[in-house]
Amino acid sequence: MNASTPATASNATLAGSAEITGHPMVLSLSCKNSRGIVHAVSGALLSVQGDITDSKQFDSPDTGTFFMRVEFTTPESREAVEAALEPVREEFAMDLGLWEASRKTRTLVMCSKDGRTLNDLLFQQRAGTLSVEIPVIVSNHLELQPMAFFYGIPFIHIPVAKDAEGNSNKAEAEAKLLDLVAEYDIELVVLARYMQILSDDLCRKLEGKAINIHHSFLPSFKGARPYHQAHERGVKLIGATAHYVTADLDEGPIIEQQVQRVTHAQSAREFVIRGREVEGSTLSRAVKWHAEHRVLLDGKRTVVFD
Numbered sequence: 607m608n609a610s611t612p613a614t615a616s617n618a619t620l621a622g623s624a625e626i627t628g629h630p631m632v633l634s635l636s637c638k639n640s641r642g643i644v645h646a647v648s649g650a651l652l653s654v655q656g657d658i659t660d661s662k663q664f665d666s667p668d669t670g671t672f673f674m675r676v677e678f679t680t681p682e683s684r685e686a687v688e689a690a691l692e693p694v695r696e697e698f699a700m701d702l703g704l705w706e707a708s709r710k711t712r713t714l715v716m717c718s719k720d721g722r723t724l725n726d727l728l729f730q731q732r733a734g735t736l737s738v739e740i741p742v743i744v745s746n747h748l749e750l751q752p753m754a755f756f757y758g759i760p761f762i763h764i765p766v767a768k769d770a771e772g773n774s775n776k777a778e779a780e781a782k783l784l785d786l787v788a789e790y791d792i793e794l795v796v797l798a799r800y801m802q803i804l805s806d807d808l809c810r811k812l813e814g815k816a817i818n819i820h821h822s823f824l825p826s827f828k829g830a831r832p833y834h835q836a837h838e839r840g841v842k843l844i845g846a847t848a849h850y851v852t853a854d855l856d857e858g859p860i861i862e863q864q865v866q867r868v869t870h871a872q873s874a875r876e877f878v879i880r881g882r883e884v885e886g887s888t889l890s891r892a893v894k895w896h897a898e899h900r901v902l903l904d905g906k907r908t909v910v911f912d
């Protein structure tokens with residue numbers, strides 16, 4: 607609108623739009639698809655003086671599920687917004703989430719020896735381009751402790767090993783991890799090249815709250831040594847996949863993937879080096895989208911409102 611527009615009722619509102627102040631919030635929802643959902647949600651937000659600044663939706667033809675993410679500002683309290691949305695949530699039996707847009711996701715990062723993806727996360731967190739706060743780093747090795755020290759973040763060493771009789775301490779290690787999740791009020795666990803397989807029980811407890819970076823373009827080359835598998839196969843593209851962690855190794859819902867061209871002249875070692883570039887950006891992007899509530903689960907798949 608510019609100064610020359612004559613002042614009328616709707617323009618008055620428009621004229622008053624500069625007055626629309628408030629704090630930015632985000633909601634995301636999923637429910638069985640039906641008519642009237644968008645109308646109901648936008649009406650509820652209007653009732654609390656909501657100004658929608660971004661809105662995306664998707665009807666999943668395979669599952670009949672409707673997904674929606676809305677960014678809006680409102681001068682009213684979170685409680686008032688929750689109250690306005692409650693009848694809509696009930697009417698459509700929604701799985702609905704509501705967040706202050708400025709709130710950072712409390713994130714625990716797990717790593718082993720390869721520090722590229724960890725460094726990318728810590729750099730972006732420090733640079734303010736990743737909406738997370740990382741109060742603690744956990745590793746089954748000590749190699750990355752200096753990096754944690756550099757960023758001023760507590761580093762907890764939880765080795766995972768088998769004794770002479772082949773008995774693993776994985777259960778105790780995972781119990782310590784869950785104690786840290788509770789102690790630091792963690793909302794997201796990121797496996798930044800953490801090279802131990804999490805138990806079924808831990809995966810259930812972290813369902814939808816744990817993201818892993820797998821160093822291949824899934825579903826190709828699952829397991830511990832994907833670059834060597836890829837080199838053996840003679841591929842011309844390598845890649846990385848960020849996915850939610852499930853009990854089925856490297857089978858979790860995919861959030862983001864990227865690829866990198868390679869040639870016959872490169873060794874498996876060079877694949878590892880080139881792969882790190884896409885691992886870092888793939889994981890950081892997936893964590894960014896999760897922290898901004900842009901990723902919703904659609905069965906074994908994801909809907910990403912980027």
Ligand SMILES: Nc1nc2c(c(=O)[nH]1)N[C@@H](CN(C=O)c1ccc(C(=O)N[C@@H](CCC(=O)O)C(=O)O)cc1)CN2
Pocket residue numbers: 797800801802803804805806809818819820821828829830851852853854855856857858
């Ligand atoms: N339950 C899950 N746990 C983990 C997943 C997952 O998808 N589900 N992803 C891995 C990461 N990863 C591949 O991306 C991976 C890590 C480790 C292994 C593996 O075979 N590890 C061996 C031990 C290796 C070692 O000690 O260095 C093992 O655990 O026996 C395969 C794939 C993280 N965890």
